[in-house]
Amino acid sequence: MPEHTGLRFTLxxxxxxxxxHRYLSFLMEEWHELVLWYEQEPLALEEARTRLHKLRQAILEFVEPLKKHTGKEETHFFPLLGNYIGFEQGPLAGIQEEHREIDGYIGHFLHHSEGDIDQMTLEAIRSAVQDAGEAFEVLTVHFVKEETVIFPMGETQLSAKDKERLNKQLNTLIT
Known part of the structure; x- marks a missing residue:
């Protein structure tokens, strides 16, 4: 194994x-570029529609690995860590609420961008794209919180037996 992989954790x-997170962030950056395009003025309606098709496709491709990742956290990691630090309040409660918030923004974007995009007004397009931008912002902060608060707790709080079991449970692909 290489000495330096760019990853912070040892567990x-x-x-x-x-x-x-690195992979999901890479995918997010690709569709976030499209979101940022909508912030310019003035926007051409046809180009906005064309880019919305691309943005929708990129987010649809992003959703599957995101759901697999959050599923692994919520099914295996959070319940295990919660046995050590509690569930009802504190960092796990906040992180899980952010998962729901992210799902909400992405779901709202996908709902409002389905159907005939070529009939959408510029106002409707901008409104839908705003939800994608919000999802990006929440995800970015969310990943930082997990990596600075939750993951270090996993490294320090879990027993050796639980660490081994968690490794086996999480060692699956998200793609």
């Missing part, structure tokens, strides 16, 4: 989650 399970 294999946390490295898996951290690496998935």
């Amino acid at each position: 294999p399970a946390m490295r898996i989650l951290e690496n998935e």
Whole structure:
């Protein structure tokens, strides 16, 4: 294994989650470029529609690995860590609420961009794209919170047996 991989964590399970964040961030940057295009003035309606098709496709391709990643966290990691630090309040409650918020923004974008995009007004397009931008912002901060608060807790709080079990549970692909 190379000496420097760019990953911060030593626990294999946390490295898996951290690496998935890197991949998801890469995908996010691709569609965020499209979101940023909509901030310019003035916008051409036909170009806005064309780019919305691309943005929708990019987010649809992003959703599957995101759901697999958050599913692994919510099914395996959070319940295990919650046994050590609690569930009802504190960082796990906030992180799980952010998962719901992200799902909401992405779901809202996908709902409002389905159908005949070529009939959408510029106002409707901008409104839908705003939800994609919000999803990007929440995801970016969310990943930082997990990597600075939750993942370090996983490295320090879990027993050796739980660390081993978690590694086996998380060692699956999100693509």
